[in-house]
Amino acid sequence: GCPHAKDxxxxxxxxxxxxxxEYHACLCAxxxxxxxxxxxxxLVASWVKAYQLTGINLAQTLDLSKLITSHGFQVxxxxxxxxxxxxxxxxxxxxxxxxxxxxxxxxxxEALKEGMNFAFKNQxxxxxxxxxxxxxxxxxxxxxxxxxxxxPKHFKPFPYPTLVLVLTAIECCIDEWVTGK
Numbered sequence: 108g109c110p111h112a113k114d115x116x117x118x119x120x121x122x123x124x125x126x127x128x129e130y131h132a133c134l135c136a137x138x139x140x141x142x143x144x145x146x147x148x149x150l151v152a153s154w155v156k157a158y159q160l161t162g163i164n165l166a167q168t169l170d171l172s173k174l175i176t177s178h179g180f181q182v183x184x185x186x187x188x189x190x191x192x193x194x195x196x197x198x199x200x201x202x203x204x205x206x207x208x209x210x211x212x213x214x215x216x217e218a219l220k221e222g223m224n225f226a227f228k229n230q231x232x233x234x235x236x237x238x239x240x241x242x243x244x245x246x247x248x249x250x251x252x253x254x255x256x257x258x259p260k261h262f263k264p265f266p267y268p269t270l271v272l273v274l275t276a277i278e279c280c281i282d283e284w285v286t287g288k
Contacts, residue, residue, distance in 0.1 A: 109177070110170040122165050126157035127178050132258035134179050135247065139272040146176055186276045189245050194280040197238050198225070209286075216284040225277055234270075242273055 112123050130153040138145045153175065154167055165171070194200065198219060201208050219225040228235035247255030247262060247269075255262040262269070 110174045122161050122163040125160050126153050126175050129153040129156045130175050132254045132261045135269050136261035136266040190242050190276050191280050200284050212284045216281050219281050
């Protein structure tokens with residue numbers, strides 16, 4: 108089956124924990140949706156950084172590489188999970204099957220998507236919408252274990268690819284309301 112960190116000895120697990128954390132930070136900051144070649148570059152850089160941090164010199168096997176890169180897909184899912192309830196509350200969507208509510212949700216979703224209105228505060232100031240800062244803080248800066256705090260070199264200044272990921276995730280969550288439900 109698929110490799111799991113628990114299948115390895117303590118030293119390998121320590122190395123893998125460091126590598127996965129670095130990989131996540133690199134992924135978010137540099138290439139949230141990497142192609143295979145970008146994924147490989149990020150993996151190698153993360154592997155080197157984990158060696159520098161832990162002093163553990165581990166051979167980069169296919170199984171260990173898969174274990175690290177498989178964690179990458181969790182970033183987008185985690186972001187969307189945190190974002191979905193914020194979208195509903197901040198923009199005023201309502202969960203209901205009534206025809207009028209479904210229609211209101213649909214119109215609101217279309218209006219927010221038009222010209223990326225969701226990224227503006229009071230239809231002024233691109234990227235000034237409070238939701239953007241709220242999700243950035245929630246996702247990467249909420250506590251000392253979050254990637255933005257653990258890996259400041261990746262997040263200061265805040266990286267454009269990560270901002271694009273946030274905007275894309277917001278739009279994706281709004282898209283779910285286009286049907287009105």
